[in-house]
Amino acid sequence: MGQRIPLQEQPDTTAPIRVVVVGNGMVGHHFIDQLTAQAETGQVVVTSVGEESRLAYDRVHLTDYFTHRRVDDLMMAADEDYQRLGVTAHLNQKVIAVDRAARTLTTDGGLVLPYDILVLATGSSPFVPPIEGRDRQHCFVYRTIEDLQAITHAAEGARSGTVIGGGLLGLEAAKAVRDLGLATRVVEFAPRLMAAQVDDDGGALLREKISDLGVEVLTGKATRCIEDGEQYRHRLRFDDGDTVDTDLVIFSAGIRPRDELARAAGLALGDPGGVLIDDHCRTSDPRIYAIGECAHWQGRCFGLVAPGYAQAKVAVDHLLGGDARFQGADLSTKLKLMGVDVASIGDAHGVTPQARRYTYSNPREGVYKKLVVSADHRRLLGAVLVGDATDYGTLQQYCLNAMTLPDQPESLILPALKGAAPGPTALPDSAQICSCHDVSKAAIRAAVADGAGSVAAVKDATRAGTGCGGCVPLLTGVVNEALEARGVEVSKDLCEHFPYSRQELFHLVRVGGIRGFAELLEKHGRGHGCEICKPTAASIFASCWNEYVLDDAHVPLQDTNDLFLGNMQKDGTYSVVPRVPAGEITPDKLIVLGEIARDFGLYTKITGAQRVDLFGAPVESLPAIWRRLVDAGFETGHAYGKSLRTVKSCVGDTWCRYGVDDSVGLAVALEHRYKGLRSPHKLKFAVSGCTRECAEAQSKDIGVIATENGWNLYVCGNGGMKPRHGDLFASDLDREQLIRVIDRLLMFYIRTADRLQRTSVWLGQLEGGVDYLRAVILDDSLGIGDELEADMARTLSGYRCEWARTLDDPEKLKRFRHFINDEGGDDHPRYVRERGQRRPARANERDGGAVIAS
Amino acid sequence: MNQNWTDVCDLHEIVPDTGVCALVRGEQVALFRPAGDDQVYALGNYDPIGGANVLARGLIAQVGARLTVASPLYKQHFCLHSGQCLERDDVAVPVYPVRLSNGRLAVGPARRAERRDDAA
Numbered sequence: 001m002g003q004r005i006p007l008q009e010q011p012d013t014t015a016p017i018r019v020v021v022v023g024n025g026m027v028g029h030h031f032i033d034q035l036t037a038q039a040e041t042g043q044v045v046v047t048s049v050g051e052e053s054r055l056a057y058d059r060v061h062l063t064d065y066f067t068h069r070r071v072d073d074l075m076m077a078a079d080e081d082y083q084r085l086g087v088t089a090h091l092n093q094k095v096i097a098v099d100r101a102a103r104t105l106t107t108d109g110g111l112v113l114p115y116d117i118l119v120l121a122t123g124s125s126p127f128v129p130p131i132e133g134r135d136r137q138h139c140f141v142y143r144t145i146e147d148l149q150a151i152t153h154a155a156e157g158a159r160s161g162t163v164i165g166g167g168l169l170g171l172e173a174a175k176a177v178r179d180l181g182l183a184t185r186v187v188e189f190a191p192r193l194m195a196a197q198v199d200d201d202g203g204a205l206l207r208e209k210i211s212d213l214g215v216e217v218l219t220g221k222a223t224r225c226i227e228d229g230e231q232y233r234h235r236l237r238f239d240d241g242d243t244v245d246t247d248l249v250i251f252s253a254g255i256r257p258r259d260e261l262a263r264a265a266g267l268a269l270g271d272p273g274g275v276l277i278d279d280h281c282r283t284s285d286p287r288i289y290a291i292g293e294c295a296h297w298q299g300r301c302f303g304l305v306a307p308g309y310a311q312a313k314v315a316v317d318h319l320l321g322g323d324a325r326f327q328g329a330d331l332s333t334k335l336k337l338m339g340v341d342v343a344s345i346g347d348a349h350g351v352t353p354q355a356r357r358y359t360y361s362n363p364r365e366g367v368y369k370k371l372v373v374s375a376d377h378r379r380l381l382g383a384v385l386v387g388d389a390t391d392y393g394t395l396q397q398y399c400l401n402a403m404t405l406p407d408q409p410e411s412l413i414l415p416a417l418k419g420a421a422p423g424p425t426a427l428p429d430s431a432q433i434c435s436c437h438d439v440s441k442a443a444i445r446a447a448v449a450d451g452a453g454s455v456a457a458v459k460d461a462t463r464a465g466t467g468c469g470g471c472v473p474l475l476t477g478v479v480n481e482a483l484e485a486r487g488v489e490v491s492k493d494l495c496e497h498f499p500y501s502r503q504e505l506f507h508l509v510r511v512g513g514i515r516g517f518a519e520l521l522e523k524h525g526r527g528h529g530c531e532i533c534k535p536t537a538a539s540i541f542a543s544c545w546n547e548y549v550l551d552d553a554h555v556p557l558q559d560t561n562d563l564f565l566g567n568m569q570k571d572g573t574y575s576v577v578p579r580v581p582a583g584e585i586t587p588d589k590l591i592v593l594g595e596i597a598r599d600f601g602l603y604t605k606i607t608g609a610q611r612v613d614l615f616g617a618p619v620e621s622l623p624a625i626w627r628r629l630v631d632a633g634f635e636t637g638h639a640y641g642k643s644l645r646t647v648k649s650c651v652g653d654t655w656c657r658y659g660v661d662d663s664v665g666l667a668v669a670l671e672h673r674y675k676g677l678r679s680p681h682k683l684k685f686a687v688s689g690c691t692r693e694c695a696e697a698q699s700k701d702i703g704v705i706a707t708e709n710g711w712n713l714y715v716c717g718n719g720g721m722k723p724r725h726g727d728l729f730a731s732d733l734d735r736e737q738l739i740r741v742i743d744r745l746l747m748f749y750i751r752t753a754d755r756l757q758r759t760s761v762w763l764g765q766l767e768g769g770v771d772y773l774r775a776v777i778l779d780d781s782l783g784i785g786d787e788l789e790a791d792m793a794r795t796l797s798g799y800r801c802e803w804a805r806t807l808d809d810p811e812k813l814k815r816f817r818h819f820i821n822d823e824g825g826d827d828h829p830r831y832v833r834e835r836g837q838r839r840p841a842r843a844n845e846r847d848g849g850a851v852i853a854s
Numbered sequence: 855m856n857q858n859w860t861d862v863c864d865l866h867e868i869v870p871d872t873g874v875c876a877l878v879r880g881e882q883v884a885l886f887r888p889a890g891d892d893q894v895y896a897l898g899n900y901d902p903i904g905g906a907n908v909l910a911r912g913l914i915a916q917v918g919a920r921l922t923v924a925s926p927l928y929k930q931h932f933c934l935h936s937g938q939c940l941e942r943d944d945v946a947v948p949v950y951p952v953r954l955s956n957g958r959l960a961v962g963p964a965r966r967a968e969r970r971d972d973a974a
Contacts, residue, residue, distance in 0.1 A: 497916065518889070528871075528888060530915035531924035556871030556889065560911040560926035568926055572906035619911075818907075820863045820885075822877040826907045828900070843905075 016045045019319070020105065020115040022095050022261065024050030026059055027292030027308035028121030029077045034316045036085040043320070046087045047113060049105075051094040052144060055079070060305055063172045065148050066179050074145070098265040100285055117287055117319055120275055121312075122258035124293035124303065128251045129164070133226030138233055139249040142173045151250065155180040158247035160232055162186075164223055165252035166193040171337045173250045174215055178338065185216040185244065187236070189253070192219055197333055197344035201361065202386040205368045209340045209387065218244075257294045257301050270296025279325040281315040289315040302329060306436050313438070330400060330435050334385075334392045339723070341389035346399045347372050347382035355381055360413045362387075369413040371395070378404055393474040401431050425481055433478055434471045439464035441478055448482040455479050494755065495532040498525045502536055502680065502755045509540050510751075516541075516553045535559045536755045539642055542678030543750045544791075546798030548805060550812050561640035564619055564816065565626075565802055571829040571840045574622060576602070576614040577639035578629050579675065582649040582667035582687070583610025592632040600625055603837045609646040609684070611637060616838065618825045620817045626803045635801040638676060642756075644683045647671040648696070652689025652706065661706035663689035666735065670704075673739065676799040677746065680753040680762075684719075698726045701759040702742055707731070711738050715745060715773075718760035727763070727770045730778060740789060744777045747788040747795075859953060859960040865892060866957070873923060875899050875910035878961045883950055884910035885959065886934055888921055895934035896950035896961050901925045903945060 019035065021028050032046055050056075055077035065074060082089050093107040104114050126141035128134050138154045140147055155161070161177035163170050166188030178184040186193070192203030193210070207217050222239040229235040232245040257274040268276040268284035274296025281289050281297075292308035293301060302308065307329030317324035334343040350357055354375035361368050367387040373380055380398040385391060391413060398405060398412075403426075406412070427433075429442040439462045447461040455476050459465050465472045493499050500508065505524070514520050517537050521529060529537075538557035542549060549562055561567050566574030578593070593612050597604045600621060602614035617625055626636075639645060647670045650656065652663030667687040677683070686697035687704040696719070697703030703714035703726045710732035717726025730741055753762040766772060775781040806812045818825045831838040832845055862876045862885070871889035875882055882899035899907045904927030912923040915931060917940060922931035931940040932947055939945035951962040 496918070528890070528914070528916035528921065530917065531913040531929060532915075534913055534915075552869055555869050556914070559913065560908070563911070568908070568911070570904070570906065570927065572904075572908040572911075572927075818875060819877045819882075820867060820874040824877065826882070828907050 016042055017319075018047070018114060018116045019044050019119065020047045020049065020113055020117070021119045021121055022049050022105070023121035023123055023258075023292075023294075024048045024052070024056050024077065024089065024091070025121060025123045025292070026056055026076065026305055027123070027312055028119070029056035030309050031119060031121060031291060031312035031316060032077075032082075032085075032087055034313055035319075036087065038316055038320060046085070047115075048082070048087060048089045049093050049095055049107060049111075049113065050089070050091050052146075053092055054145070055082070055089060055091070057145065059143070062142075062145070062148065063176050065145060066152070066176045071145055095261055098261060098288075100265055100288075103287065115287075117289070119315065120262060120283070120288065120290040120294055121292045121308075122261060122294045124255035124257050124301075126251060127254045127256045129223070129253050131223050131225055133234075134251070136226055136234065136249075138247065139226065139251065142169060142176075142250050142252050148176070151176070151248065152180065154248045155182055158182055158233070160185070160246045161248045161250065162234075162236060162244065162246040163250045163252055164236075165254065166190070166217070166219065167196060167252065167254065168194060168333065168335065168337075170250075170252035171210070173252045174210075175338045177248075177250065178213070178215060182247070183216075184214070185218065185246065186210075187221050187223060187238075187244075188217070188219045189222050190219065193217065194342065194344075197348060198342065198384050198386060199349060199370065201359070202342075202368050202370065202384045205361075205363075205366060205386045206337075206340065206342060209366055210338060213338050213340075215338070255293065255303055257296065259294055259296075262288075262290065262294075270299070270301070274301040277311075277326075279314075279327070280318040281311045281326055282318070289319070291315050297326060298328070302331075304329070304331060304333070306330065306438075309436065310438060330396075330432070332392075332396050332399070332435065334389050336389075341385065341387060343383070343385040343389040343392045345383040345385075345392070345396050346380070348384045350382065352381050358410045358413065360410070362415075371409055371413060373405060373409055377409060380405055380409070393471060396435075397427055397431055397474075400435075401428055403428075427478070433475055434462075434464035434466075436471075437463040437466065444475065444478050445482045448479060448486065452479075453483065494536060495530055497521070497527045497529050497533050500524065502540075503752050505536070506540050506543070506751055509537075510544050515545055515547070517557055518553075529557075531559075532755070535562070535642075538562070539678050539680065539755075542643075543795060546676070546678070546795045548800075549802060550806060550809075550815075555815075564622060565636060565640060565806065566617065566622055567640045569615060569840075571616075572826060573615070573829060574617050574619065575639070576617050576622070576625055576629075577607070577611060577637040578634035579637040579671070580611040580646075581671040581675075582647055582664050584649075584664055584668060589632060589634070592628070592634075596625060596628050601838060603839055610648050611646060613639070616831070616840075618818065618829075620823075620825050623807060623813050623816050627807055630801070630804050630807060635675070636803040641678065642681050643676060643678045644671070644674045644685070647674075647685040647687060648700070649687045650689050650694035652687075656689060658692060659689035659706070660708055661689055661711070663687040663695065663704075663706055666704065666711070667695075669735075670702075670739075670742075673796065674742075674746070676802075677750075677795060679746070679750050681756050681758045683746070683759070699723060700726065702746075704738065710734055713738060713741060716759040716763040716770075718758055724760040729770070729774065741777060743792040744785055744788040745773070747792045748773075748776060748784075751788075859962050862959045862961055864957055865894065865954060865959055868894070868959075871914055873910040873912065873914065875907070876961065878950070881964070882907050883961055884923070885952065885961070886910075886914055886923055888914050888934070892954060894952045894954065894959055895921070896952045897923065897932060897934065897937050898948040898950075898964070900947065901927055901930075902947060903930055903939070903942070904928055909947065 057074040093109045095105050096108050097106045104112050106112050126143050140151050161182040162185045163173045164187050166186045174184050174186045193206050211217050223236050224239050225237050227235050229245040233247045235243050235245050237243050259273050259275050262275040270276045275283050275290035277290050277295045277297050281291050283290050291311040310329050311326050314324045314326045332345040350372040355372050358371040370384040372382040383395045427441050431441045447458050452458045452461045458479050465475045534557040597614050603616050605613050607613050647667040649663045649667035653659030654664050684700045685702040686695040686700045688695040688697045689706050697705050698714050699717045699719040705712045712731045713729045714726030715729040718724045830841040832841045860878045868874050868887040873884050873886040884897050884899040886895045899909050901909050908926050912926045915922050915924045917931050921934045924931050937947040937949040948964040950964050953960045
């Protein structure tokens with residue numbers, strides 16, 4: 001086991017061990033976190049020294065900073081936690097010397113800290129190639145929050161940005177440059193992008209996809225120097241004589257371990273760099289450990305966080321008297337680069353002797369997959385996935401656990417043959433589910449046995465799924481399996497009042513001709529109902545019979561949004577969204593909207609769905625607002641309903657010189673056809689007038705794109721939280737064919753989807769996927785095509801604007817007041833003026849008196 | 855005694871299985887009329903979690919044996935009997951006594967919200 005100096009050599013065994021950790025990055029913080037959790041009280045005293053101005057933050061998700069601009073969202077360590085754990089943290093202090101004889105270290109701020117055990121977690125620094133001109137202004141690296149802030153600053157007034165380095169981090173940086181609104185270019189020295197992770201074919205596809213996104217990709221280019229540009233700040237000159245001009249440059253050409261401190265202290269280093277460590281993560285000085293990107297183990301340094309965490313765990317165990325050993329790490333990577341899925345597993349390049357390859361390439365869908373297997377075809381050695389990484393979890397499990405491959409390994413990547421993938425049941429207990437936090441299937445089952453009854457609880461208990469998050473789908477499967485094995489029923493029942501799924505309930509309502517909740521409850525349910533089953537029943541009744549939502553029988557079932565025909569906002573007021581079909585509006589109607597907003601003091605915002613949202617209407621003002629809107633020819637926009645929202649459109653051949661068909665005309669027709677259709681969740685459509693796709697139709701539930709030969713229909717796309725590109729469902733349709741297909745598809749969705757299940761998720765769970773859906777809708781394999789069309793026709797024929805109808809009914813208008821016994825309104829909301837409009841006061845503003853009025 | 859009760863409205867003004875809001879001596883009170891009986895319940899209208907006067911506009915929801923209202927903002931349940939929030943032990947809303955006579959509803963002074971109706 002070797003000598004274990006720290007514990008045994010303490011002259012006074014009762015004195016705590018003084019542990020000093022140099023570097024407060026992700027790995028240094030993880031070490032502290034683990035050490036304080038595992039050490040007994042009084043066993044260690046921990047001090048952390050870091051040269052950055054803040055405690056550890058999530059560098060893996062650094063690019064997200066450009067999206068949210070909130071440093072807090074990235075923070076991993078907190079002052080309060082360190083105080084509670086008795087950890088002293090010195091920030092803005094760079095360690096400049098280690099005196100190994102005296103066992104002290106010195107910082108550039110003059111601190112001298114004694115240690116018993118020293119842990120080097122100094123990380124790495126970005127490598128900047130020795131190019132002439134690299135020190136010019138507006139040349140950056142991409143590693144810290146400060147770097148990102150400087151890049152953001154420099155992007156103001158810039159038009160173009162160039163990233164030198166087309167690896168993983170370089171493409172991250174390119175995404176950031178693009179998100180900052182600059183023309184973006186990537187320059188890579190190697191002949192392909194992500195040379196370390198993908199092969200030539202995968203790299204070619206990746207390049208194509210990234211170029212499609214408007215990023216210029218140059219490969220096989222060595223930058224010789226950076227000099228003054230003419231129209232732009234810089235000019236890059238390459239070895240082959242070519243030049244490009246750009247306003248800012250980001251170097252992302254790899255990293256180098258920060259080993260200068262170890263070097264000065266005389267510790268053994270690896271070749272070409274890094275602090276040499278043994279299997280216990282100990283350096284050549286037994287009192288000093290090195291972990292993370294600065295450490296060199298068996299010929300290499302690791303630039304990913306998972307191996308760093310594993311090393312931190314080993315070092316903690318060893319210094320507390322254990323015998324854990326670092327055994328290398330899984331370097332599999334999965335990420336989404338500018339919307340393109342890329343994954344690399346194990347021996348992606350097939351360097352293992354006699355390795356065999358299986359490849360699948362689909363240029364139409366932009367998918368490339370490769371398996372690297374052993375000579376006997378029984379073991380998966382590695383894989384490359386570009387364009388579709390849904391198989392990542394399964395393949396990684398085969399690779400990590402040396403599981404025996406199916407007789408036809410290609411079944412794992414061929415779309416038609418899929419389904420052969422093993423469920424969580426097939427995985428051995430030793431299977432590593434979360435590689436960031438090294439959590440095995442056995443650990444997850446143990447957590448469930450200890451009472452963790454949901455995925456969230458298991459995440460809390462084990463940390464599984466809280467690193468990169470890539471394993472969450474698999475984690476969910478393992479948790480559900482463990483729960484089921486323990487007799488916990490993973491129920492598909494709608495709620496405690498109905499022992500049926502939404503689909504079953506829909507069937508019961510339709511076949512039984514049930515039109516009211518009391519009848520439904522009496523025949524098929526129990527108890528009084530709740531906030532789950534009541535709106536679901538209301539939605540089913542509306543889909544089947546399309547009766548007026550404010551009929552007395554339906555009033556108790558409606559969520560407040562449906563009941564008051566508006567969207568409740570956080571202060572209890574509502575927003576008003578009139579329908580603007582296809583986003584086309586006359587100047588007169590636009591003026592009416594403006595006048596109404598002004599007269600009622602409504603905060604006004606253009607929505608992403610090409611209409612206008614008017615916020616801050618108290619319930620008692622809704623009828624007066626809608627009276628004016630209806631008189632001006634507006635209808636309700638159903639922004640409050642689980643129903644069709646809008647059909648977005650580009651201007652198409654009405655004006656655009658590229659348009660090939662009348663996208664606005666079709667969008668207007670579709671919006672009028674399906675308005676008011678109640679469904680399991682909201683529905684969004686779009687129509688683009690050419691393949692430039694300005695209406696973003698592929699991110700909608702129903703997307704239509706004009707071609708020279710007719711309309712192409714895309715289905716089940718989604719934007720928002722879980723973006724999904726729609727599937728091309730049918731091509732070259734005329735308008736009549738298109739509408740028949742949409743009628744059938746939507747009615748089939750309404751019949752079979754779960755409550756609050758968007759079409760994208762519905763399709764994902766439909767056995768047989770899009771091929772099955774094509775068979776049902778296009779080939780009428782179930783023989784229900786006519787029935788679906790007839791149901792749709794009946795439902796649509798019952799449409800009438802709910803606001804027009806409500807305004808005609810004095811009884812219904814009685815609901816639209818705040819008090820049943822007083823004409824007044826709610827006096828609680830308070831508002832503040834901002835950018836010329838009023839908005840609800842935030843809590844601190846209410847307290848601070850910045851408020852204008854209710 | 856009588857001046858403690860505030861006359862509010864007719865019972866039939868509340869659609870069965872829904873709620874309304876009443877102004878009672880300057881306070882906002884949410885009245886709920888669950889389906890199936892003529893019992894009416896009254897809670898404070900202010901949702902302490904959402905921070906807005908909205909509870910009367912929530913759906914009446916049965917959770918286990920309890921009748922509750924689900925807040926329209928973030929869907930926490932408040933027991934119609936006790937005012938207790940089912941999701942948060944430390945949150946409750948005031949409860950008011952309701953009297954029905956000759957078809958008219960009257961609301962009495964608030965009972966202070968109890969922390970847990972089943973606690974000792």
